[in-house]
Amino acid sequence: MTAPSTAADPTDVYPGYLDCLADADEYAAIEVALGLLDAGLPAERVLLDLVAPAQSEVGERWARNEWSVAQEHAATHISERVVAAVAAHANPRPTRGRVVVACMDGEWHALPPRLVAEVLRLRGWQVTFLGASVPAAHLVSYLHQHDAHAVALACALPVRLPHAHRMIEACRRSDVPVVVGGRGFGADGRWARRLGAPWAADAPAAAELIADERALRRVPPAQLSHLADDEYASLVRRRGELIDSALADLCERVPATRAYTAAQLDSTVSDLGHIVDFLAAALYVDDASLFTEFVEWLVGILTSRGVPAAAVDLPLVHYAAALRDFPRAVRALTLGRTALLAAGGSAAR
Secondary structure (H helix, E strand, O other), X not given: OOOOOOOOOHHHHHHHHHHHHHOOOHHHHHHXXXXXXXXXXXXXXXXXHHHHHHHHHHHHHHHOOOOOHHHHHHHHHHHHHHHHHHHHHHXXXXXXXXXXXXXXXXXXXXXXXXXXXXXXXXXXXXXEEEEOOOOHHHHHHHHHHOOOOEEEEEOOOHHHHHHHHHHHHHHHHOOOOEEEEOHHHOOOOHHHHHHOOOEOOOHHHHHHHHHOHHHHOOOOOOOOHHHHHOHHHHHXXXXXXXXXXXXXXXXXXXXXXXXXXXXXXXXXXXXXXHHHHHHHHHHHHOOHHHHHHHHHHHHHXXXXXXXXXXXXXXXXXXXXXXXXXXXXXXXXXXXXXHHHHHOOOOOOO
């Protein structure tokens, strides 16, 4: 397609830019972004007022089942190419210390932290972007080789919070302060505070925090004394057993499940695993709202794909029975069922 005409206001070109992503037109998307720069818009605003909201819309379109995984991946790749083009056009020179930016181990959503990295670069920092899923040991090894002012860690999914805590502590043992961000820490950063880590809501907030060394090193203590009850560790050990028993129970109660194709069965097992993993994350930070928010999200995803919300109820009931000696887990599962009912699911009989 032909790139839309540009102006120095991202809102004017936003609809056309989304069309570029929908059409997988990389060259037109880059032309829109560079046109804004040529019109005098600062590179930081192009990244935060055009690329970032457009990428959020890409994720929403996948969640609403309007776009396939392939379309979402294609659009994300184009967004990454646009970020690279904007960065190359701005080409700032570092005047401040090194900041290392990375995703948590097992976290593959690399575009949001890439945007943070580029905003930091535009503000004069020498930035090393390590990308997606960085093992804690490799990150620490890198920090030992390169002097860093700070580390910025991103987490998009709360299920990675136990890994996030280990990475935060590993950085601190290397005497490098950490700032964290991403939806995985909660919309208001409440799970970052539970882990004892400074949290930034967005790229500008991260840049301001990193520039304030006293604030960066003013670390609140982690609030994880509840882990002494061993519920989290026991649940993780029983993960495979729980998934297997939930699948068997589902096949018994819903005979149609036995006729699932291999792809449908894989998807079902994956969803059963996600329920256990998010429950475990909720136990780790001792916040049932993490699990209820996941249930609401899962119901939205499944119903957009024609799967009734009630399909989530049976596994919740099964897990509650299997974990009857785990009071915190049972409470989270009970609240999850309440959230499910509010979303339109029916209680299992």
